[in-house]
Amino acid sequence: MKVIVTENKIQGGAKAFEIFEKGIKNGAKVLGLATGSTPETLYQNWVESDLNCSDLISINLDEYVGLKPDNPQSYHYFMQKHLFDKKPFKKTYVPDGMTEDVKSFCKEYDQIIKDNPIDIQLLGIGRNGHIAFNEPGTPFTSTTHEVKLTENTIKANSRFFDNIDEVPKSAICMGIANIMSAKKIVLMAFGEKKAHAIKEMLEGEISEEVPATILQKHPDVTVICDEAAAQELDDKYKN
Numbered sequence: 001m002k003v004i005v006t007e008n009k010i011q012g013g014a015k016a017f018e019i020f021e022k023g024i025k026n027g028a029k030v031l032g033l034a035t036g037s038t039p040e041t042l043y044q045n046w047v048e049s050d051l052n053c054s055d056l057i058s059i060n061l062d063e064y065v066g067l068k069p070d071n072p073q074s075y076h077y078f079m080q081k082h083l084f085d086k087k088p089f090k091k092t093y094v095p096d097g098m099t100e101d102v103k104s105f106c107k108e109y110d111q112i113i114k115d116n117p118i119d120i121q122l123l124g125i126g127r128n129g130h131i132a133f134n135e136p137g138t139p140f141t142s143t144t145h146e147v148k149l150t151e152n153t154i155k156a157n158s159r160f161f162d163n164i165d166e167v168p169k170s171a172i173c174m175g176i177a178n179i180m181s182a183k184k185i186v187l188m189a190f191g192e193k194k195a196h197a198i199k200e201m202l203e204g205e206i207s208e209e210v211p212a213t214i215l216q217k218h219p220d221v222t223v224i225c226d227e228a229a230a231q232e233l234d235d236k237y238k239n
C-alpha cells in the first residue's frame, strides 16, 4: 500500500482529489463513493473544480435502513448535498434504505457493481478497522448485505443525530469482496482516533477481526492520512 501523509485534512482532501481527477482524466468512469466526515474535504475540492462529471457513474458504499432519501441524516442526502447537487453525474447509485425486500435489493446492488466494475473506490476507516459498515467478523467473501450496527458505531454516528435513539440499528452495505473488486482504492483517515486502525491495517496480521487488513492483498491502494492518523507509523511511511 502506498501511504501519503499530509499535514492536515485540508491538504489530505486536496491530495485525494488530485488522485481522482487524474484517474478520471485517464479514463476512470465508475467511482465507488463514501460518506462520513472524512471525505468532506475531498468533496469540497471536487465541487470547486471544473471537472466535468456528466460521463461518470457512482456507486455508494452504504445507506441506513429506514431513512428516506430526503432525511438529512441519510447517505443519499449527504451525497446530494456534498457532491451531486453541484456536480451532476450521469448516474448515481446509493443503496435504498427504504426497500421492502432487503435480500433482493442486495442481489440487485451486487449486479449493478458487476455490470459497472468500479475503477476507483473511496474508503474511510473506523476506529475498529471497519471499512464501510463491514464490522469486525464480517467475512472477506461478503457481498452487499444488511448489517446490524455495533454499539460503538451507533455511538460514533450519534453525533450526527439529535439523540442516540434516532440512529438506525442497521444498514445496507457493500461487502468486502465488492470493495476488493475495485481496480484502485483510495482510503482516507484523519485524526488521532484513527491512528491505531491505520497501523493495524498496514502492519497487522490479515484477519476478519480487523476488516481493513484485507487491503494488504489489494494490488493498488493509496492511503491518505494526516499527521495525527499517521502518528503510530514508522518513519518509512512518512514522506
Ligand code: PGA
Pocket (backbone or CB within 6 Å): 035, 036, 037, 038, 039, 124, 125, 126, 127, 130, 131, 132
Ligand atoms: P468518519 O467515518 O469518516 O465519519 O470518521 C469513517 C468510518 O467510520 O468508516
